[in-house]
Amino acid sequence: MDEELNITIDPACLRLEAPLALDIIMQLDTFGLCLYSMLSFMSLLTLLLYLEQCVYIYKKLPYPKKISIIWISGASPVVATMACCGMWVPRAVMITDMTSNCYFAVVVYKVLALLIEELGGMRDFLQRFSGKTFRINTGPCCCCCACLPRVPVSRGMLFLMKLGSMQYAVLKTVFSILSVILWMNGTFHLTNLNINSAMIWINPFVGVLLVISIWPIGIVFMNTKILMRSLKIIPKYALYQLTLVLCQLQTSIINILALNGCIACAPPLTSYARGSMLSQQILIMEMFIISLFTRSLYRRLYDPLPSEEHDNEQNEKAALKAALEEHDV
Numbered sequence: 001m002d003e004e005l006n007i008t009i010d011p012a013c014l015r016l017e018a019p020l021a022l023d024i025i026m027q028l029d030t031f032g033l034c035l036y037s038m039l040s041f042m043s044l045l046t047l048l049l050y051l052e053q054c055v056y057i058y059k060k061l062p063y064p065k066k067i068s069i070i071w072i073s074g075a076s077p078v079v080a081t082m083a084c085c086g087m088w089v090p091r092a093v094m095i096t097d098m099t100s101n102c103y104f105a106v107v108v109y110k111v112l113a114l115l116i117e118e119l120g121g122m123r124d125f126l127q128r129f130s131g132k133t134f135r136i137n138t139g140p141c142c143c144c145c146a147c148l149p150r151v152p153v154s155r156g157m158l159f160l161m162k163l164g165s166m167q168y169a170v171l172k173t174v175f176s177i178l179s180v181i182l183w184m185n186g187t188f189h190l191t192n193l194n195i196n197s198a199m200i201w202i203n204p205f206v207g208v209l210l211v212i213s214i215w216p217i218g219i220v221f222m223n224t225k226i227l228m229r230s231l232k233i234i235p236k237y238a239l240y241q242l243t244l245v246l247c248q249l250q251t252s253i254i255n256i257l258a259l260n261g262c263i264a265c266a267p268p269l270t271s272y273a274r275g276s277m278l279s280q281q282i283l284i285m286e287m288f289i290i291s292l293f294t295r296s297l298y299r300r301l302y303d304p305l306p307s308e309e310h311d312n313e314q315n316e317k318a319a320l321k322a323a324l325e326e327h328d329v
Contacts, residue, residue, distance in 0.1 A: 005038060014044065015132050018090035018091045018093065018269070018272075018273040018276070019090060019268035019269060019273065020091065021088055021089045021090070021091075023268045024088070024090065024269075029266060035036065035281075036087065036088070039084065039087065039281055039284045039285070040087075040088075042284055042285065042288045043080040043081055043082070043083065043084035043284050043288070044084075045288070045289075046077045046080045046287060046288050046291045047077045047080070047081055049077075049291060049292075049295055050073060050074055050076075050077035050291065050295075053073055053295055053298065053299050054070050054073070054074075057069050057073070057298065057299070058070070058297055061301075064117060065114070065118070066113075066116045067110075067137055067164075068110045068113045068114040068117060069114065069298050071106060071107055071110040072107055072110050072114060072240065072294075072298070073294050073295075073298050074103070074107075074112060075103070075104055075107045075240075075243050075276065075294075076243060076288075076290045076291040076294060077287070077291060078099075078100060078103045078104075078285060079100045079103075079104070079243070079247055079287045080283065080284050080288060080291070082096040082097070082100040083100070083279075083281075083283040083284045083287070084280070084281040084284055086276070086279060086280045087277060087280040090269070090273050090276065090277060093276050093280070094179075094180075094183060094190060095180070096280075098176040098179065098180065098250070100247065101172060101176065101247070101248075102172055102173050102176050102226060104243070104244070104247055105168050105169040105172035105173065105210075105213075105232055106169045107240075108165055108168055108169065108213050108214060108217070108244075108291070109162075109165040109166050109168070109169045110212075111165075111217050111237075111240050112161065112162060112165045112216055112217045112220060113162075115217070115220045115221060115224065115228075115233075116220070117159075118228055118231055118233070118305065119224065119227070119228070119305065120305070124232070125158065126153065126154075126155060126158065129153040130153065131152075131153075132152070132153055133150035133151060133152050133153065134151055134152075134153055134157075134219055134220075134223045135148070135150050135151075135219075135222070135223065136148055136150070136151050136152060136219050138215070138218040138219050138221075138222045139215075139218050140211050140214060140215065140218070160216075161216035161219065161220065162216070164212055164213060164215065164216045165213045165214075165216050166213075166214070166216060167209065167212070167213065168209045168210055168213030169213075171206070171209055172206060172209065172210075175202055175205075175206055178197075178202070179198070179202060182198050184243070187231075188202075192256070201313055202311040210248070214244070221233070225237070228303065228305065230302065230303065230305070231302045231305070232297055234295050235293075235297060236298070239290060239293055239294055239297070241290070242290065243287075243290055246283065246286050246287075246290075247283070250279070250282070251279050251283070252285075253283075254275050254276075254278060254279040255272070255275060255276065255279065257275060258271050258272045258274065258275025258276065259271075259272055259275075263275040263278070266319035268274075304305070
């Protein structure tokens with residue numbers, strides 16, 4: 001006679017809300033306590049290194065470049081600090097994630113501002129590239145559209161690119177505040193995937209705004225990276241892109257896996273709460289490593305880029321030298 005299998009499910013796995021911070025602390029064993037302590041120390045060290053870097057940048061670099069660099073350098077410390085808070089207080093994860101994302105929304109605009117400032121500011125940028133054209137078939141919007149024509153550089157084009165990046169910083173903050181209001185009202189839940197859920201409509205729309213905001217940065221970077229190679233602009237841009245992927249794409253993938261039950265429940269943590277916890281812990285370690293590379297790139301002085309007249313003189317000298325060599329032959 002077949003025996004019936006009685007499967008018991010822990011009631012904690014059926015809860016939708018995350019456990020209290022006190023429940024997490026009471027469940028920590030020796031390994032968990034050491035892990036939490038180490039991750040907390042890493043986030044604190046990341047923040048202290050950033051504050052020391054801010055003092056150096058504020059004293060050594062001119063305005064307004066130093067403001068953009070301070071904002072960009074603060075991406076990894078802010079994300080690590082908020083992830084540490086979310087690790088210790090699981091019910092505050094939505095608030096900590098929104099804080100990190102709102103800060104990074106400003107960083108997106110500051111990256112574009114830094115690229116322009118490295119070329120001398122808006123006036124020198126327009127003067128240097130006056131009469132030239134930029135290709136706009138860059139990621140993430142039009143990387144496959146090779147047939148797009150080149151666009152002449154003008155004040156209007158530069159204004160539209162700055163507006164395209166700035167809109168995400170403004171609208172992301174607005175939608176974050178709206179999400180918190182709906183969450184307090186009980187109509188916004190990160191685990192609710194119904195078509196009538198506010199989260200299903202808000203998050204994809206914010207994702208579209210993000211894609212639009214990083215397109216102008218890609219346009220400016222792809223057309224000016226050769227000029228700014230001496231400023232280590234390529235590794236700086238790579239760190240910005242890596243931080244974007246880790247904060248947005250990696251966190252979304254882990255949350256989707258947790259919602260589908262791919263991450264096992266570990267009472268008092270539900271499946272989604274455990275996935276969110278793993279995401280916070282991974283982010284702390286990643287942001288600590290990124291902050292070290294960011295410090296090595298930004299906490300130093302670079303020679304200013306030569307002016308357009310200097311570039312033209314060098315090109316004329318090179319052309320004259322080549323003509324003389326050909327004449328001698």
